[in-house]
Amino acid sequence: MSSERVTTAYFREAKREGRPITMLTAYDYPMAKLVDAAGIDGILVGDSLGNVVLGYGSTIPVTMDDMVHHIKAVARGVSRAMVVGDLPFLSYHLSRAESLRNAGRIIQEGGAQAVKLEGGREIAETVQAMVAAGIPVMGHLGLTPQSVHQLGGYKVQGKDEAAAKKLIDDAKALEEAGVFALVLECVPAPLAKMITEMLAVPTIGIGAGPHCSGQILVTHDLLGLYGGGGPKFVKRYASLHEEIARALAAYREEVQSGAFPGPEHSFGMPEEVLAGLARE
Ligand code: KIV
Secondary structure (H helix, E strand, C coil): CCCCCCCHHHHHHHHHHCCCEEEEECCCHHHHHHHHHCCCCEEEECCCHHHHCCCCCCCCCCCHHHHHHHHHHHHHHCCCCEEEEECCCCCCCCCHHHHHHHHHHHHHCCCCCEEECCECHHHHHHHHHHHHCCCCEEEEEECCHHHHHHHCCCCCCCCCHHHHHHHHHHHHHHHHHCCCEEEEECCCHHHHHHHHHHCCCCEEEECCCCCCCEEEECHHHHCCCCCCCCCCCCCCCCCHHHHHHHHHHHHHHHHHHCCCCCHHHCCCCCHHHHHHHHHC
16 A cells, blocks of 8 residues: 555545555544554544534534544544545535635645535536635535434435436536535435446445445444444444443443552552651
8 A cells, every 4th residue: 555645546546446445533533643654545524523422413614723633632642544624514605705715724734635525516616616716515415414404303315206307317416517526425325336437436325235335434433442332334443431440440440449550550669768758
């Protein structure tokens, strides 16, 4: 694997050559370093930040300042992967100028190489303006969590013919507007396959089956950092919740019993200094 920075050209070539693209999320420096060192192609600083790091019930409260703060930390930890920063709720809807300013902040202040935003044909002109300003844009269709209240919950999208046709139309509009890749979240696998085959740009699936050009998961889900079962599409590769809980309880017990700290964790001092202190 080359250590060269992953670019939009890498994404394009990977799709053309049939090499699956790997993406994960990260929100801070240590996790960004681990994900980058694992050879993952793209790191999304997602607004899932709100759910998995900031303790909100949805992505809606996340602000531009929250995003920039976390993108900066991630960018400092990454040398190879492409860093993609999410544009949060309502940061690309109020005016063209404000949308461009916010996308610019993600790149210029945050140090990301691309932005991601949610929506279809209705935001195509905004995407076009960002691309014209030199900002690579990743689209996001299907379950778009910023619209959770409109969608009526976190559900699979595009299941009936009209909804599937709208997704296809939105995907075409985003490609025409210039996105370099498109996230498909919670979309039936056969529909994601159809969209992937229809587009020249790669699709990145999450709950969208095996036929997308690449896959993304929320790293905290994959690592099992929270107890309990996650969504159907998550595969847990570790159970860190249990491991961390065990380590924290062991620490508490050893402090309470006096087993920690032991001599190997303590600093001594010369006997003559101690003797001098005792004479005082
Ligand atoms: O915010 C996020 O983490 C995302 C991914 C789930 C694609 O949008």
